[in-house]
Amino acid sequence: MSADVTGPARERPSDTVRRWAAGVRWYVRELSGEAKWDDHLERCRRDGLEPMTRREFERHRSEALERNPQRRCC
Amino acid sequence: MATDTTTPPGASGPSGTPPGGSATPPTSRRPTPLSMAIWVLVALVGAACWTVLALHRGEDVSALWILFAAVSSYLIAYRFYSKFIARRVLKLDDTRATPAERMEDGSDFEVTDRRVLYGHHFAAIAGAGPLVGPVLAAQMGYLPGTIWIVVGVILAGAVQDMVVMFFSMRRDAKSLGQMIREELGVVGGVAALIAVYAIMIILLAVLALVVVNALAESPWGVVAIGLTIPIALFMGVYLRFLRPGRVMEVTAIGVALLLGAIALGGVVENSGLASTFELSPETLTIMMVVYGFVASILPVWMLLTPRDYLSTFMKVGVILLLAIGLILARPVLQAQAVTPFAGNGEGPVFAGSLFPFLFITIACGALSGFHALISSGTTPKMIAKESHVRMIGYGGMLMESFVAVSAIIAACVIDQGLYFAMNSPAGVTGGTAEGASEFVRTLGFTISPDQLNAFSESVETELVSRTGGAPTLAFGISMIFSEAFGSGMTAFWYYFAIMFEALFILTAIDAGTRVGRFMLQDTIGNFWPRFGDTSWKPAAWAASAATTGAWGYMLYVGVTDPLGGINQLFPLFGIANQLLAAIALTLCVTLFCKHGWWKYVWVPAVPLAWDLVVTLTASYQKVFSDNPAIGYFAQADRYRSARDAGEVLAPAQDVGQMDTVVFNSTVNGFIQASFAVLVLVIVVSAVQVWVRAARAGSLPTTEVPHTPSQIVAPADFFATAEEKEAVRAAEAGRHETAGSHR
Numbered sequence: 001m002s003a004d005v006t007g008p009a010r011e012r013p014s015d016t017v018r019r020w021a022a023g024v025r026w027y028v029r030e031l032s033g034e035a036k037w038d039d040h041l042e043r044c045r046r047d048g049l050e051p052m053t054r055r056e057f058e059r060h061r062s063e064a065l066e067r068n069p070q071r072r073c074c
Numbered sequence: 075m076a077t078d079t080t081t082p083p084g085a086s087g088p089s090g091t092p093p094g095g096s097a098t099p100p101t102s103r104r105p106t107p108l109s110m111a112i113w114v115l116v117a118l119v120g121a122a123c124w125t126v127l128a129l130h131r132g133e134d135v136s137a138l139w140i141l142f143a144a145v146s147s148y149l150i151a152y153r154f155y156s157k158f159i160a161r162r163v164l165k166l167d168d169t170r171a172t173p174a175e176r177m178e179d180g181s182d183f184e185v186t187d188r189r190v191l192y193g194h195h196f197a198a199i200a201g202a203g204p205l206v207g208p209v210l211a212a213q214m215g216y217l218p219g220t221i222w223i224v225v226g227v228i229l230a231g232a233v234q235d236m237v238v239m240f241f242s243m244r245r246d247a248k249s250l251g252q253m254i255r256e257e258l259g260v261v262g263g264v265a266a267l268i269a270v271y272a273i274m275i276i277l278l279a280v281l282a283l284v285v286v287n288a289l290a291e292s293p294w295g296v297v298a299i300g301l302t303i304p305i306a307l308f309m310g311v312y313l314r315f316l317r318p319g320r321v322m323e324v325t326a327i328g329v330a331l332l333l334g335a336i337a338l339g340g341v342v343e344n345s346g347l348a349s350t351f352e353l354s355p356e357t358l359t360i361m362m363v364v365y366g367f368v369a370s371i372l373p374v375w376m377l378l379t380p381r382d383y384l385s386t387f388m389k390v391g392v393i394l395l396l397a398i399g400l401i402l403a404r405p406v407l408q409a410q411a412v413t414p415f416a417g418n419g420e421g422p423v424f425a426g427s428l429f430p431f432l433f434i435t436i437a438c439g440a441l442s443g444f445h446a447l448i449s450s451g452t453t454p455k456m457i458a459k460e461s462h463v464r465m466i467g468y469g470g471m472l473m474e475s476f477v478a479v480s481a482i483i484a485a486c487v488i489d490q491g492l493y494f495a496m497n498s499p500a501g502v503t504g505g506t507a508e509g510a511s512e513f514v515r516t517l518g519f520t521i522s523p524d525q526l527n528a529f530s531e532s533v534e535t536e537l538v539s540r541t542g543g544a545p546t547l548a549f550g551i552s553m554i555f556s557e558a559f560g561s562g563m564t565a566f567w568y569y570f571a572i573m574f575e576a577l578f579i580l581t582a583i584d585a586g587t588r589v590g591r592f593m594l595q596d597t598i599g600n601f602w603p604r605f606g607d608t609s610w611k612p613a614a615w616a617a618s619a620a621t622t623g624a625w626g627y628m629l630y631v632g633v634t635d636p637l638g639g640i641n642q643l644f645p646l647f648g649i650a651n652q653l654l655a656a657i658a659l660t661l662c663v664t665l666f667c668k669h670g671w672w673k674y675v676w677v678p679a680v681p682l683a684w685d686l687v688v689t690l691t692a693s694y695q696k697v698f699s700d701n702p703a704i705g706y707f708a709q710a711d712r713y714r715s716a717r718d719a720g721e722v723l724a725p726a727q728d729v730g731q732m733d734t735v736v737f738n739s740t741v742n743g744f745i746q747a748s749f750a751v752l753v754l755v756i757v758v759s760a761v762q763v764w765v766r767a768a769r770a771g772s773l774p775t776t777e778v779p780h781t782p783s784q785i786v787a788p789a790d791f792f793a794t795a796e797e798k799e800a801v802r803a804a805e806a807g808r809h810e811t812a813g814s815h816r
Contacts, residue, residue, distance in 0.1 A: 006341030030190040030384060031197075032321040043180075058318040062375040066182045067608065069374075069588035071452060072382075072581050073444045074277055074437075074649065 036061065087159065099597025120146030127217060127411070134406045137483045140396045141400055144224050144479045152227040156468040159233065164240050165673040169555075171783040172769055180365075180643040185785060186456040188465060190373035192791075193468045193488040194456070197386045198448045199235075202281055202579050203476055203651070208482035210492065210644060211435045212415040214636030216409045216486040218432055220479065226440025227475035230681035234441060234655060235449045236467030236663045237678055242450035243463060244777045249451035250658060254756070256776050257664050261548070262759040266657055270447070271593050275621070276745070277444065278586045279628030280647040282366070283639050285740040286358045286629070287542035287804045288572050292535045293351035296358075298339035299576045302381065303314040303365075305331045310520035325383045331454055331711065332384065334570045341744070343534055357635045362583075369580075370587035371619045375760035378459040378584050385578040392574045396480050396551060403557035409486035409493070421499040422510050422517065423541075425703040430463070430692040434648035439478020441685065443654025445471065469791070491521025492529050492537065496546050499684030500539040501639025503724020508758040510538040541640040544575045583625075590603075590621035594660050631738050636731045637709075645696060652689045653753045659685060660760045664700035667764045670772030693750035697743055710736045 011019075029035040037057060044051040052060065105113075125141035126135065160166045175184040186194070211219040217590035242248055248256075251270060255263030289295040308331075309324045317323065320329040344350060353361075369377050415421030416428040424435055438444070449467060459462065486494060494512035494517055495503060503510040507523035507530070514521055530537045533552065537545065548571035555567040592608060594617040599606015605613045632639025661683035666675045699705030702712040714725045725734045767773045786804035 008685040026187065026323060027193070030187060030727050031193045031386075032325065034319060034321040055318045058313065061181075062373070062379065063378060064315075066376045068182065069585060069592060070382075070445055071198060071589055072201060072578065073199045073448055074200045074281065074442065074582065 033061070077787055091211055095427070098297065116146050116149050116525050118391065120150065120274060123722045127220070127266075129152070129533060131411065133339065133597075134413075137400060137407050140220050140407075140479060140483055141397075144220070147224050147228065148476065151232070152469060152472060155228060156236065156464050158235060159468070159677060160461065160464040162462070163677050163784065164237070166240070166463060167780075168459050168461050168553045168613045168789070169780075169783055170251055171781040171785075172243055172460060173359070173454060174458060175783060175785055176781055185458045186207035187463045188458060188787065189791070191453065191456050192466050192470060193390075195448065195453045195466050196473055197389065197443045199442070199470060200283060200389060200453065200474050200477060200545070200578075201438070201582050202575055203444075204478035206644075207436045207648065208439055209543035209546050210423050210640070211432055211496065212409055212482055212485035213413065213421040213497065214428055214432055215412040216407055217411040218416055218428055219482045222436055223434060223439045223475055223478045223482065225738070227471055230655075230659075230685065231439075231441035231445070231475065231532065231683055232468040232471035233677060234662070235444075235445045236463055236470045238446045238459075238487075238658050239449040239454055240460075240463050241466040241662065241665050243454040243460065246778055247451060247454035250446050250661065253450060253776075254657070254661055255262055256662060257651055257668065258756065258759050258763060262756045263757075264286075265752045265755040267593070267597065269654065269657060269749065269756070271590060272652050272749065272752075274586055274590055274743070275322040275441070275624045276628060276643070276647050276650045278366075278583055278590075279623035279632060280640075280643050280691070281582055282625065282629045283544040283582045283632045283643060284544050284631055285638065286355050286362060287540065288544045288548075288576065290355040290690050291351070291352050293348040294339040294343040294534060294565075294680065295572055295576075296339075296351040296353055297342045298336045301333065301338065302384070302577060302580070303377070304797035305335065306377050306381040306384065306713060307439045307526050309383070310376040312652055314375050314381065315529075321383060324380070325387055326382050328380065329387065330449055332388075335568075337568060337574060339569060340534070340565065347484060358728060359633050361631065362814045363622055365580075366583050366587050366626065368771055369584040372617060378581070378588075381577065381581050382585075385581045388574045388577055392571070393477055393480070396474075396484075396554065399515060399551075399554045399558035400480065400483060401409075403554045405483075405487035405557065406488045407483075408488060410489050410490075420703070422434040422494060422641075424644055425701075426692075426695065427747065428647070429686040431645065432697070434645055434652060434692050435690045437648045438649045439475050439481070440453055441652065441655050441681070442474075443651050443656070445659055445809050446654065446658035453700060455782070458538050458694055458785055459783070459787050459789065462787075477531055481547055484547050484554065488546070488550050488553060489521060489525075489529070491519040492549075492724055493546060494519055494539050495521060496540050496549070497543075498539060499541060499641050499725065501636055501638060503539045505536075505539050507538055530568045534757060535568075535640070543640070548575070562644065587618060587621050587625075591617040592621060594760055603626075607697050628721075631741065634725045634734060635738050637734055637738075642738065642742060643691070643699060646746055649696070649746065650749055652685055653693075654751050656682060656685045656753050657756055658758055664760045665775060666765050666768075668773040668775045669777075672768075689753070693746055696746045698752070705747060706739045710739040710743065713739070 026035075037054060038056055041051050045047075051057075120143060123139045123146065126139045127143055172185075174183050174185045178185060208219055208223060221418045235616065236249065241253065242250075245253060251263065251266055254266040258266075285299070305328055308581070309328045312324045312327070313321065342351060355493070357512060372378075410557050413421070419425060419427030419431070424431060428771060432769055433440070439575050453466065491511075494514045495507075498510070500512060503513045507526040511521055511523045526538060528550075533549065537549065540546075548568050551571040552564050552567035555570075556562075557562045591614065595606050595613055598617075604610060605617075608614060628643070632643045635642050659678050662678035663682055664674075665677060666678060696706055698707075702709040713732050713735040715724070717729060717736065720729060722732060726735055750816065764784060786800050788794065788801065795802070
């Protein structure tokens with residue numbers, strides 16, 4: 001996130017809270033699959049491709065789910 | 075904060091050395107005095123808690139002893155036993171590329187951060203099973219159930235999940251069925267296919283029965299759960315058309331609407347509309363079946379996916395709240411450590427003595443065959459590094475077991491007179507407070523009709539004979555939450571807990587029906603290729619209808635059974651689940667034999683032997699016991715001869731109900747017997763492989779060859795300093811490579 005230039009200097013409490021909040025946000029976005037869109041943009045940028053629109057991308061994802069049902073256990 | 079799993083570009087190619095060479099497994103370090111002191115302390119805490127639980131009698135025992143006994147046991151098992159399995163037994167090898175790395179395609183196969191995958195895996199394995207089973211098992215007291223949940227998970231359940239995940243990962247993430255077909259041959263493969271499908275049908279029927287029992291004659295419950303359907307549809311439309319992909323946003327809206335739905339249920343309960351939503355179990359059964367069919371043929375974006383978001387977040391939220399609530403409320407255990415039902419097998423909740431029926435009933439929280447279906451096929455497609463099998467497979471199951479422990483606590487902290495009044499079938503309580511009070515007195519507990527009515531009023535629904543486990547758990551949760559977070563909301567918390575359970579049961583039914591449909595289409599597709607085309611609507615609809623019809627029929631059998639559906643069907647469900655575990659463990663032992671890992675074959679073989687002894691004893695008793703309370707056929711005989719003699723035996727009230735008992739018990743008996751036979755077929759075909767392997771020392775297996783891994787990632791929940799350094803070095807190397815390509 002932030003460049004750690006000052007080395008292991010003591011973190012302010014507000015920064016600790018912010019870091020934790022960012023961590024939780026990252027986790028929840030990854031878990032829910034929302035972050036997949038960021039990955040797509042990143043991949044397209046890296047490979048020099050034109051990204052899909054968000055709408056197309058999400059449709060594409062739900063079609064993949066349609067073909068491949070996820071199990072939910074007891 | 076960024077993910078600390080780094081994937082260098084071109085990672086899928088077999089050439090190239092891992093940056094910094096850090097993909098080699100870390101060498102084992104000597105434990106520091108501090109870490110030794112910490113582990114000794116954890117062991118002492120665990121030993122102290124178990125001692126208190128085992129020795130205290132006739133005094134107030136706090137439920138926290140159970141919580142801490144379990145958690146310290148989990149910590150020690152994870153630190154030592156799972157590490158032993160990872161290093162010595164399976165020899166997890168981080169220089170090997172996983173299927174996710176080798177076959178990454180951006181949808182199915184995808185390298186996933188270990189902590190995110192832990193969440194995915196846990197969300198997939200955790201459901202109503204570990205909540206319901208322990209609640210029912212509490213009729214034998216808190217001690218036997220707690221011991222089995224903890225010991226079972228450490229030595230059997232978590233081992234099964236981890237080992238199956240490992241073998242699937244080494245075989246391009248193949249499913250359990252595919253692996254059995256390849257390793258055991260056609261006979262074993264076909265038996266496994268039929269067993270998995272049939273077992274899934276029973277699972278869905280019992281889960282649906284739990285929901286029907288929780289919602290019957292309960293307007294508040296029906297309104298609250300019914301509203302989840304339009305809420306999920308709204309979320310689906312929102313994600314599809316209004317703001318695609320904004321999952322967090324729509325989930326927050328959805329959760330707020332859910333809370334509103336619970337509140338609205340309370341308003342309806344106390345209004346003139348209440349009688350409109352007071353539905354009989356039979357009506358609810360029809361609604362469930364129609365719902366199940368429609369939900370399974372709708373596109374996933376409409377209902378399944380959005381509700382899955384809700385149920386996942388509710389699941390994690392409630393479990394966190396419950397853990398915090400238990401610590402704040404510090405409830406005292408009301409149940410005895412061991413009740414007489416453990417020995418005499420005459421408990422009203424389910425029949426049969428501790429061995430084997432306790433192990434059958436607890437099922438999912440200690441060992442669950444269904445997890446083998448997730449641990450093969452699904453999760454291995456996303457594992458970044460081999461070492462992650464330990465934290466995701468073993469660690470994920472420990473969390474599931476923790477849920478089961480919370481459930482048994484919730485059942486054991488409520489008044490035990492109430493516990494038995496709620497969980498005894500209506501056939502014996504008569505469904506009234508007076509009848510229940512009298513029946514419970516014969517069991518040795520005292521609760522007056524007034525007290526029972528007061529409990530029912532506190533949650534605004536009749537609690538007598540509200541079987542199925544979910545209402546008992548919801549009552550326990552509402553008590554703990556009221557104690558911990560302030561009183562006055564008991565009824566709200568009760569329906570909150572009911573909703574939490576119903577949400578993921580409905581998701582399981584929807585997803586399970588779809589999986590069943592795909593299995594059926596795939597199988598029939600072998601003979602009639604067109605039917606196997608999953609996008610051909612007539613085939614999809616027919617296969618969905620067949621699957622829904624099968625579990626719907628079993629649900630109907632359960633709902634109309636005068637002896638009580640849970641009492642009759644739950645053992646069938648428990649045995650089915652444990653038999654599936656036997657199939658999975660048989661595959662594990664077979665692969666150990668084929669690899670020639672004779673020294674450590676006991677790791678899966680001991681749980682397999684135990685599981686086979688338990689399940690086959692239980693199956694034998696359910697089929698051949700001459701005690702009508704246990705044996706299905708003995709039960710059918712007893713009611714048949716009484717009917718032929720012109721008598722009506724309680725709890726049946728007329729000849730029609732006598733016929734129902736005879737027919738249902740016969741059906742259950744045949745299903746039970748065929749499950750056991752299928753498993754024996756699989757075990758016998760496996761034993762032949764074991765003998766051949768023993769003669770030859772080892773046999774060829776289908777393990778894919780070693781491909782070097784390029785990914786650098788920490789192995790465990792928390793990254794060590796060296797691992798962080800290795801990840802940083804790999805990331806720096808990646809940027810350099812990316813720069814030189816420009």
